[in-house]
Amino acid sequence: MSSPSIAVIGAGAAGTAAARTLQAAGVEVDLYARSGETPYNRTLVNKGIAIGLLEPAQAALPDTGATTRLETVRGLDPRSRQLRLDSGDTGAYDALVIATGSRPRALDEEVIGRDQAISAGRLTTLHSAADAVRVRDLLATTQPARVLMIGGGLVASETASLLIDASHDVALITRAAIPGASAIGEHVARRLRDLHRPQHAAYLERTVRSIRTHTDRISITLNDGSKVEGDLAVVAHGTVPAAPSPWTGPDGIPVDSRLRSLHAPRQRIYAAGGVAVHHYPGHGSYRIDHWDDSVAQGIHAAKALLHDLGMAGDPGQYLPSSLFSASIHGHTLTGAGHPALGTRSRIICEEPLITAHYLGDALVALTGVDSAGPLRDLMPRLHHPDPAADPVTRQGA
Ligand SMILES: Cc1cc2nc3c(=O)[nH]c(=O)nc-3n(C[C@H](O)[C@H](O)[C@H](O)COP(=O)(O)OP(=O)(O)OC[C@H]3O[C@@H](n4cnc5c(N)ncnc54)[C@H](O)[C@@H]3O)c2cc1C
Incomplete structure (x- = not known):
């Protein structure tokens, strides 16, 4: 194939890494980002934008050299190799890397009062630059603010720490007895829990039953009947993969050891980053949602694609080690x-x-x-x- 047409969907960690690797190999790439969204570094959502250190524009990712198209890809047809774009147009490709990342896991819709709290701006996720601006603006009007952090993983723990440093009050609400144990192992998670203890309240092994929104605050009733009040509640309890159709369900895109889509073998579709679901020999399926690992996956998927087009050697099995x-x-x-x-x-x-x-x-x-x-x-x-x-x-x- 002389000049293959390559598309990469998603211009975050995995997508920009894939695009850069392909461009460096002399292949022209169309890199699709969401309509109206300048691609940005998601790790700066809490560390930069939410705490007012950076404006959203300062979190922008560097140019990859690919042709960036600011148009959300709604879906694709693996057989005809066509993308369906936001504008109603279509885009053709010979090979495709899907790197659309994840979306935040929402608070259960059965939580009474959830939607009112969201509409009042007092309950939010912290995943996008828009979420971060919402948090930043609310914190600016309330000093110190009382923030209820729902979740106990790395993003929730790190954000709690950043907010304490900015003189806000934080209470952590987590389902787990040892927050983060499934992600970082029990020993380190215990140490993390001990770091939290002197800094702020932690409601462990608790879930949110209902939320009441008042004009100037919210109060949350937990599953054990206890109540906790705050100015803002932040939901940061994990992510689910976010893929275009036909993979819009919660299961992500299963891939083989070279990050080729298992649903479309031989159709030159690859997936990398938070959207990809892997299998480890002797283990079940797994997904990783970290920046450096997503970059590594983007590079690996690009190398596998170049190999399948006869332009490079086999990159071997992808193994997570970032x-x-x-x-x-x-x-x-x-x-x-x-x-x-x-x-x-x-x-x-x-x-x-x-x-x-x-x-x-x-x-x-x-x-x-x-x-x-x-x-x-x-x-x-x-x-x-x-x-x-x-x-x-x-x-x-
Ligand atoms: C607040 C926060 C802090 C974090 N901090 C860290 C950290 O310190 N260290 C760390 O390792 N990880 C961190 N992470 C996780 C890290 O950001 C993600 O694991 C990483 O961004 C995943 O890379 P990705 O390429 O899969 O997805 P993303 O980087 O999210 O990129 C996906 C891109 O695809 C775009 N997209 C989605 N659907 C479409 C579509 N249909 N059409 C076109 N474009 C689309 C999205 O808008 C996005 O730009 C953090 C996450 C959050 C939310």
């Missing part, structure tokens, strides 16, 4: 790989804390607190059998 980190109450949580793949874990260093996560004898992830340097040194061991994972040390799970 770093992620979060600054929480003056400490840095660092991870590499995907801890949720592990079926057991053991502490390999108490201070600074480093935990290894294993699937069988293979080291699949590392997590730690204030241990970025030594954790990085261990990264080459990821996805290899670890001689230290013997039956004696296995008891450390």
Whole structure:
């Protein structure tokens, strides 16, 4: 094929990385971003925009060299290789990377009073630049504000920490007894919980039953009957994949080891980042929603595409091994790989804390607190059998 027409849908972490890799290989790319939205770095939504450090324009991503088309892709037909665009136009492609990311998991629609709180601007997700502007504007009118953070994962914990630093009051409401344990492993999540404790209230093992919106505040009733009041509630309890039709359901786009769509084999459709659902040998399906891993997936999908077009070698199996980190109450949580793949874990260093996560004898992830340097040194061991994972040390799970 002399000059293949390549489309990338989604101009975030995975999409821009894929576009840059393809452009560098001499392939022209059409990069589709949402209508009316300048592509931006989502990690700055809480760390920059919501706390008033950055204007949304300052979170814009650098140019990739691809032709950027600001038009939401509504759907596609894998057989005719046509995209359906917001304007009603169509776009043709020979090969396609879908990198449309995720959307925030909403608060259950059965929560009484949810919609009134949203309409009054007192209940919001914190996923987009528009969400961040909403939070920033409300915080600007109420100093200090009382913020109810619904969720206990990395984004919720980091945002809670940022708000405390900005002199606001925060209460964390989480379903889990040890917030974040499924994402970072129990040992590190316990340490994280201990970091939160002196800083703010935490309602653990609680869910939201109902919300009452008043003119100047909201009050939330939890499942145990207790009540908590705030100026604003932020929902940050995970994401679900966001794909164009025919993948609009909650299941994302299942991919093979080269990130080719399993639903459209041989049709040169690839998926990367928060929208892609992977399978790990000996494990079920999994999805990762971290920036660096999405970048790695975007690059991998682009290389697989170039290979399938006969323009490059086989990039091999995609295995998650990127770093992620979060600054929480003056400490840095660092991870590499995907801890949720592990079926057991053991502490390999108490201070600074480093935990290894294993699937069988293979080291699949590392997590730690204030241990970025030594954790990085261990990264080459990821996805290899670890001689230290013997039956004696296995008891450390
Ligand atoms: C508040 C917040 C803070 C975070 N902080 C961190 C952090 O510190 N470290 C970290 O590792 N991760 C962090 N993350 C997670 C990280 O941002 C995501 O994992 C990463 O952005 C996923 O990359 P992606 O390319 O899959 O999706 P995105 O970067 O979200 O990009 C997807 C793009 O596709 C566009 N799109 C969607 N549908 C369409 C369509 N139909 N047509 C055209 N365009 C479309 C979207 O508008 C978006 O621009 C954070 C997330 C949030 C919400």
